[in-house]
Amino acid sequence: MGLLKQRTGACQLYWSMLLLAAGSFFLLLYALMWEAGNIINLPHKRIGFYNFCLWNQTAGELQCLEFKDLMDMGVDQFQLVLARLCVYTVQVLCSFSPFLIIQAQYANTREAWEVTFVVLGLSAALLAGGLGLFLFQAWGCIQISELSGGFMALAGAQALLLLQLFAAAMYLMWFKEVLETGSPSPEEQQV
Template sequence: MLKPGTRMGLLQQRCTGHLLCALTLLEAAGTLALMLYALLWEAGNLVNLPDKRIGFYNFCLWNGTARELQCLEYKHLQAMGISLPGMALPRVCVYACLVFSIFYPIFVAHVKCTEEREGWKMILIILIIQVIILSGGLGTFLFQTSQWIHPSDFTGGFLALVGTQALLLLQILTATMYIRWAKHTHPYQSPFTEKALPIEI
């Protein structure tokens, strides 16, 4: 039979664990929403202005003679000193991060249901990989196009990707907190299983 103090402490431990899991899922949902907005709704455009449209699939500048946006082809980009691999790599990295974001909540839910502590370490690794490929892809793209983009040109797509990066870092913090909490709750067993319950008579 559990003592009242032990029962209350166990309830608080469970609430903390459930709260961290719920926070992780909310952050994952926010990350996915921002990625979908930036890469699908905004079509990967980081700059979407009447006289300029630059993104992972578009490079359009204002043509003063024709008085309209002119979208440049790969041969024109090469002539401007923009590397084609340097444009393709960021696209692969950023859209790979979107794929991770789609399947990540499912993986988190699976780990939560099975209560596998090692799964949370894998979650942390996945988040770190996402941060690396997103920051690497975005940084490479901006380095390639910095001559044609001013800080004031950025629109919703870029801001959404920056928000995604912030949420990924927040998820890393949350996952780290959960791993530390689970370790202190019970060193060897899941804090949600009956075997982990301290029974006192």
């Protein structure tokens, strides 16, 4: 009976991880492709990983700033590029995470789950680091009330990545428990 509960729990955890992986992938797809990486998308302000546009009162239109203009405002070009690289790398890693989860489930080895855990941890760290670095650089032009759906999607993807990371850690703890206690032999299972 205990083995059946353990297998059922592992199966539910596996399917939950796949659903979380799909959710994080689609949230990143929405934020980085559909919203074009914009975390603020208002008629008078558009700020994102590729856009830094502010309202120009004299021209009466939205004016996009170049890197030299951003440097005059105290925004570091290298840190913006690094933030962009981190966040868009997560989208690529998240596109492979369902395959890693499926491979780890069917290989059923600790090493496969460790690889999945490392990739999920790297994804979560890169997304948090890239988004944090971008917000730190652009904070002078951002008000919290202006954050759009793109930002919310990135925050949601971060939450889903952390849940996947937690689930992978549960699998690793389960494997550690199985290795320490030893799995029951077929004869012991019948009793």
